[in-house]
Amino acid sequence: MSQALLSPYPNLIFRRSWTVRDLLASFRHPGRPTGTLAVPWVDELLQKRFACVLACQPCTWKYSDAFRRHDYRRDHEFVAIARCDFCKREDRKLWMYYAEEKFSRLRSTQEGRHAEFRRGATLATGGIASRYDNGGIKSWKL
């Protein structure tokens, strides 16, 4: 088959016996296109700054350096039940990586939420002086 035509990196393609069905399936719902190795696909997604990228544990092990290099930040509170962006495996424990510049819009961290309750005294206008009047609890409940 014409693997080389489907990949921008033909030299990186090792020989595989893809079937016509493989290739058609790839066009129908590709994710990572058949004929493109995972490594350039990782780079493409991360360079396009997709806000949230999902990686299974083996792919995390393989590509964690790329996530760091492209300033992607892992969510340490949640895992995703979905399909891996790189190996396409359906998994119950995918790590969620967020583009650093979009992280604050999509996620907060436990540390960040705790910090909200420690920096009150520094607010100048209309801010709250201290949450310790509430017994130091992190948030008030009825």
Added chain:
Amino acid sequence: MEVVKLLGGGAGLVVYDYFLSATVVEGQPVLASVTGGDGGMVTDPTTTSLADLVGIVLGASSFDPYGGGGVGGALAYSTVQNATPGLVRVVANADAIYRARMSGSATAGTALTTYTAAAASAGGTTFTDADATTSMDEGIAWGILPGANVGIARRITAHNTGTGAITVTVPFPRAIAAADAFLLCPYQPTVGTALQLTTNFLEADASIVVGTGGNARAVELVLAGTLDSYVHFIARDHCFNELS
């Protein structure tokens, strides 16, 4: 807006890719797209409707058959043949607890309005600000600086919108002095049933009358200053756990 917890206590977000019927931004909620002419599965909410909420948009999906578009991926659909249909990644847990910052107007990022007591109240049960004309009856009042009840919150049990008099049943622990400052919000954990969104759908409009907005129930409130107070809520009408 974000998913901050799951009511079931787990840590697994169920993430699905859905086709779009609208142009969306990362972090906004989306509803099931039930209009007949819609070409996709999820669409924008309105500021006052969260019916058939699906979840929060995490971003474009890499499984978009057209590669997810350019920078940032495709967050819109196209009606042009052989262009992206718009495929976005949505957290679809029916028991998700969402966290939204309280905004002081329909525009996201507006500071909450500070209300000041016109006169002292030794009993700590009432204060009056003539500017408090939007009913927050059954909402929450909490003290900020300057004031003796900083960080203390109480349920509002009466609000005279004519005079701006706000009354609480359980008194604030310290006497309210003239010019003590308070913030108000129209939410109350377990009791409130509505939440109105800002016009960009990313924050909660806390300047509106109690009980106004889409189907949502507050779970927890993070009461801080004018720009860093949050409401945590669940969907009362999730598309996978329907009431209507």
